[in-house]
Amino acid sequence: MNASVFEPLRALFGDRLLTGDADLSEFGRDAISEEGYNGTPDAVVFPESTDEVVGLVGFARERGIPLVPRGGGSGLSGGAVPVEGGIVVAMERMNRVVEIDTANLVAVLEPGVVTKELDRMLEPHGLFFAGYPMSEEICQIGGNVAENAGGGRAVKYGVTGDYVIGIEVVTAAGEVLRLGGRRVKDVTGYDLIGLFVGSEGTLGIITQVTLRLLPRPAARAVALGFLADESRLAELTPALLGLPARPSAVEVADASCMRLLSSLSARWRWIPSGAAMLLVELDGPDADRVASERDEAAALMESLGVTEISRSKTDEEYAKLWLLRKQVPWALMKKSPHQTMEDITVPVAGTWPLIAGTREVSRRCEVEIANFGHLGDGNIHVTPLKPDGLDVGQWHETLPDLQTELYRLAASLGGTISGEHGIGHKRRAFLPLVLGEAELRTMRAVKRALDPLGIMNPGKAV
Ligand SMILES: Cc1cc2nc3c(=O)[nH]c(=O)nc-3n(C[C@H](O)[C@H](O)[C@H](O)COP(=O)(O)OP(=O)(O)OC[C@H]3O[C@@H](n4cnc5c(N)ncnc54)[C@H](O)[C@@H]3O)c2cc1C
Structure with missing residues (x-):
């Protein structure tokens, strides 16, 4: 689109309207590292009020120009990416x-x-x-x-x-x-x-x-340990969720994630090899009570095969233990930006069958798949990584089949393809794997009713 098309917006936005190529490139992607999910906006605006947004929508409607709202750009489904060009509406101001x-x-x-x-x-x-x-x-x-x-x-x-x-x-x-x-x-x-x-x-x-x-809970504490026999997650998940004090987090990172983390930095060499990491957090208003609930969780973990359990006793130890879990996505990214971090969610009892199923897909497709995420919600970031033997083009050709296998696995367990990262344009083509024709028709009817011209973030979700 010629930059002059946007000149009428100058009166409204002044220097809060960007049309130069260099300025636009950073608004063409979100946090997906993989190539192929980015786009190029024709313009970016930074509204400062609801009235300005109303003016912007009027401008875009008259000309049929797509509007792509954007927050922090941390999305992992290509939602804020201008796949059909148009104006990125950056809400940061x-x-x-x-x-x-x-x-x-x-x-x-x-x-x-x-x-x-x-x-x-x-x-x-x-x-x-x-x-x-x-x-x-x-x-x-x-x-x-x-x-x-x-x-x-x-x-x-x-x-x-x-x-x-x-x-x-x-x-x-x-x-x-x-x-x-x-x-x-x-x-x-x-x-x-x-x-x-x-x-x-x-x-x-x-x-x-x-x-x-x-x-705000005044106290938080964590128990973190390692599980050599990952199949015991099947018993651990319901047992932890059945504790009298509901954990505020139950997180997992499998043996592949741990191996990658320990190979990437001397700081993590102490991680035991061949074991998954399990983190359980308790919180509440009273520190002594939270500490005793943490110990109860740790005892349960130990009785079900978790070893080398660390317990946070200070804020510093709490942050240090969480860091191990928070570093996992960065470690995977460092290993290879060519990956697809998925967001599969299944009923909680299906979490171990899901992880076990990804191992079969991994063997069949000869692709390493790391699994980490929110065990307590049944929401696992299944993450296939590009094999060294494939070039990037071959990897991109492989991806749709690999995703289809994983999504079918999720559906077979009563699950679906996104628990928190959304559909965006990354997963849009796969919706029919998990939604019926009637559901899709209803969603499209809602979209048409509210946005008959199709200017609101086209190419996403439905
Ligand atoms: C390291 C990392 C960890 C993450 N952890 C989690 C997690 O624990 N849980 C989780 O759910 N997600 C997680 N995410 C994904 C992401 O951070 C979340 O989806 C987050 O809510 C996106 O917010 P954002 O402001 O960055 O939105 P963006 O990425 O900018 O946009 C996301 C979507 O929201 C739309 N949008 C943004 N602002 C508006 C608006 N004002 N009006 C209408 N639409 C709008 C965009 O069009 C787009 O479709 C993680 C991402 C990273 C990189």
Whole structure:
């Protein structure tokens, strides 16, 4: 698209409109490392108010130009990537915390607030937003809502959508919808908030969010150990979830992840070889009680084959143990940027059958597959890595068949293809593997009703 097309936007955005090639390239991708999931925007704008977003939508509607909302760009499904060109709507300047309402236990936020920044602001109030993802340093609240993100603590606290009680959205018609508010209960009409949560920017641009907050747990503790016989995850998962104190995280990284981590840095050489890592976190208001719940979890882990169990006793030890889990995606990335980090989710009892099934796929397809993620939610980041013997072109040719095998495996276990990273354009072609024709038709009808011109993040989700 010729840059002059965007000149009428100058009056609205001034130097907050970018059209130069160099400026645009960084807005052409998200956090997927693999080539082939990027695109090139024709322009990028940085709105500062809902009115500006309304003006922008009017401009795009008249000309049929795609609008691609963008938060922190940390997505892992190509959701914020302008696959059909158009205007990337970078929300980072709409980053005001409108109000922290301690009387109603809610926060009213613009979408560009960085998730960790919100956490820092809530800490002095003894509150927290429990649905945050583990990418909290880089992602934004609008992106969390648009993806219905859920992180390492979803096992106890649920996901972002469980905390969204109000939302302001600019639709493709240029209308401002203000849904919900500060009410905890509301059954007045259809659940339109639920429609926009997880809609990946395809139904409208989120311009304000009201989040329910919880009292912040004063104490957290972790037990981390290693499991040589990974098949015992089948017993461990239900046993840990059945503990009287619900763990706030139950995380796993299999023996492949651990081998890669220990081979990449001297710092991790101590990791025992041939074993998976299991991390269990407990939290609550009372430190002594949390410590005793952590010990109960550790004893259970030990009785079911987990060895070399470390227990965090200080904040420093807690952070150090979590680091082992948090380093896993970076270790896989360092091993090879040519990988597909999947986001398969199955009923929790299906987690070990899923991991065991990926081993069969790995043998059959001669591709190393590492597995890590949220064991307690049945949400595993199954990650095939490009074999050294394949060049990048051959790897890309292999990928669709490999993904199809993995998604069929998920479906056979009652699971699906994404638990938290979303469909974006990465998984769009695979939706018919897990959704029926009637479900797809219904989703398309919703999309057409709200965005008949197809300008809202085209090429994504449905
Ligand atoms: C290291 C790492 C760890 C991660 N851990 C987790 C995890 O634990 N749990 C999890 O769920 N995800 C995780 N993710 C994925 C990602 O961080 C989340 O999906 C996050 O919510 C994306 O937020 P973002 O602001 O970066 O959104 P972006 O990547 O910028 O966009 C994501 C989608 O949201 C849409 N969007 C963004 N803002 C708006 C808006 N204002 N209005 C409408 N649509 C909008 C975009 O169009 C796009 O479709 C992780 C990613 C990385 C790199």
